[in-house]
Amino acid sequence: MEALMAIPSVPDLGPAQLVARSGGRLLFPFNRAGLELTYLGRNAVWRAAKQLGLEGWEVIVPAYHHGVEIAALLHAGARLRFARVDASGRLDPEDVRSRVGPRTRAIYVIHYAGFPQPVDALGEIARECGAFLIEDCALSLFSHGDGRPLGSRGDAAIFCFYKTLPVPHGGGLLMREVRATGLEAPAPPPLLPTLSHMAGSMLVSAERHSGGLGRWLRTVAKSFTGHVRARARREDIPVGTQEFDPGVAHLGMSAVAARTLRCVDAEQVVRRRRANWLLLHERIGRPDRATWSALPPGVCPLFYALEVDDKDRALRLLWSRGIQAVDFWRSGHPAASCERFPEVEALRRRVVELPCHQALGPEELEQVARVAREALKA
16 A cells, blocks of 8 residues: 655545534635536636637736646637746736737736735736636635635636645636526536545545554555445546646536535635744745745635755655655646746746645644755755
């Protein structure tokens, strides 16, 4: 059985997270009618492009991107122009303005790691040229900027739930105005892989928190369910890949996984992530090496972005100490290679994603900070 990372990059699913909460306050976007649940965030990007009629039109997108959102826009027929993102991860409004042309139909903004982009300035540019504003909040669930939820100002908002919450898949699309396009409602995905992922996450959580007993439970469960897991793997639709698969663009979120969303104490998630980010920031003690050197009010950080000189070495060190750090966006979509963006190239070369999620406690965060300091000294 594969060894577990002592400090995972995302939270595991525990039994308490399957119990419906009573009297809890729903946060944006779950408190908005019309939120369409998709299997993946990229499905929501594709559906937004179709609803906004972007086929054949230009969309201005940030040069700093994952790549799959670019693939989804291209598959929907959009033509893309890439805009500068500065060293602090900020989409440059003036560069965006300089790229507006007669075929510009939308401005696509990505809120990185929970930190807000200059939405007011970008929204003004969009209004001036009669374009739509699309907010990609895949990395920014529950975050606010200037007192308003990220995703609440655009004509379309994209979400990806499994990056923040312990669900096996799930994205969302919220449109300011529902448009008749002939798109069918998202279809349910295969059930068995969903149940398998959720059960596996709960067993992993038991092992992490119960030691020997949890390890025994996980071992026994795996020994009796091999054929079921094999079938689940055959039916599974992977998440977190670089590719956009048009064959699964029609899929929605499973009802079982969607039910988990209603059990989330979102306010507690925000409090813990903020406290964990601040603890890492203090213990690492190198604000000059943090892509975002302060935590503004309202931000729900997805991770701590640490900039290192030797990314490969830093990742090997973190992994060897049981910390599931992530190589954040080392490469983008090939369509962006036609123009150089030095600041984006530096971010891709240097940024390492350190976990600060809601399931981590002070001792685990102290370990992350110790190894991060070691990585910076090397």
